[in-house]
Amino acid sequence: MQHSRSRDLDGVRGLAILLVVAAHSGLPVRWGGLSGVTLFFVLSGHLITSLLLREWDRWGSISLWRFWGRRALRLLPALLLLLLLVPPLLLATGDDRLTDYPVAALASLLYVGNWVRIAGTDLGVLNHLWSLSVEEQFYVVWPAVFIALMSWLRSRAVAVVLALAALATFYSVWTQGTAARLDISTETNAFALLLGVALAFALAAVRRHAWELPTTSPLVPFLVMVAVSAFPGHGLEVDHPLFRPLGAVYAFIGVWLVFAAATGSSRVVGSRVMVFFGTISYALYLWHQTFINSQLLGEHSTPRNLLLIAAAVLVSWLSWVLVERPVGRLRGRLRLDRPSARQQAYAASLGRDSESAPGMEKEGPRPSTSNV
Secondary structure, eight states: OOOHHHHHHHHHHHHHHHHHHHHHHTSSOTTHHHHHHHHHHHHHHHHHHHHHHHHHHHHSSOOHHHHHHHHHHHHHHHHHHHHHHHHHHHHHTTOGGGGGHHHHHHHHHTTOHHHHHHTTOOOGGGGGGHHHHHHHHHHHHHHHHHHHHHHHOGGGHHHHHHHHHHHHHHHHHHOOOOHHHHHHOHHHHHHHHHHHHHHHHHHHHHHHTTOOOOOOOTHHHHHHHHHHHTOOOOOHHHHGGGHHHHHHHHHHHHHHHHHHHHHOOOTTTTSHHHHHHHHTHHHHHHHHHHHHHSOTTSSOOHHHHHHHHHHHHHHHHHHIIIIIHHHHTHHHHTTTTSOOHHHHHHHHHTTOOTTTSOOSOOOTTSOOSOOO
């Protein structure tokens, strides 16, 4: 049986995707897109850093190629499926955006879609993949920064990441620029990822010192996140200046929620429904907005969007069962969970048996929380 804490983190992921989907559907969750994506960023920063810390503590180093290989194996199959099936969808609905689709697909595949959009190129039905670009850029840069931090400033690592998170938050709230750059650029969204990073380092320090933390239920921050996401909006001109300050608020609530889910449990947060949506969250993020932004079923309306979201849930479940989970099993064959030669030498120097020592990232085929 899956540990309750793991289920609660899956439930947090489920909440993030449900907030995003609800906002895009037209339901009265005005800020769900912002709060859901911000929550995804916090969760990703926390879990990716937790995995890196665990690997470093066990093997004394990080295997970058194996790390990037695991990320590619987790993220690319569902994305490639989407990119292959969108052209027939556009063709069948007579969508004239098909002519610009190759540029949009290439930008999304190379994870630079956010910067392509900032430069002025509309990505059509793939516009929402900007957040994947932000995360993938984080996956490329952060492990190298992590290695430098652990090699040269390990004793001050917690202070360093807290300072980085604070500076990034201040920058995100107060910087000026175009609406597109403020909303979807890497540097204005890095703060949420870094707050998750700081949480991972802080919890690792707590475990290292064997400090006792009070038991906290994730239900309270779960409900708070839902409530503040439903705060009424007053039109884009009024709301847009609030995006960056509110993003910081959502990020701090997200840290509270992820901390509570990592240290406590709730029957609601870890329920089967929330875990189910957490499991299919990556594919559902890919497909729901693609369907909504397409010309399927005519003009946009909340009933039409909800119907397309129901279809996206089915497609996402099929993506998980038929594509993502089977491809995830290749991790063992590709030896992506095995320590590198350098790491095995480190284990041998400490008298460990690398064959029986715990693996680097025992996720198996289950979904990584670093999805969106």
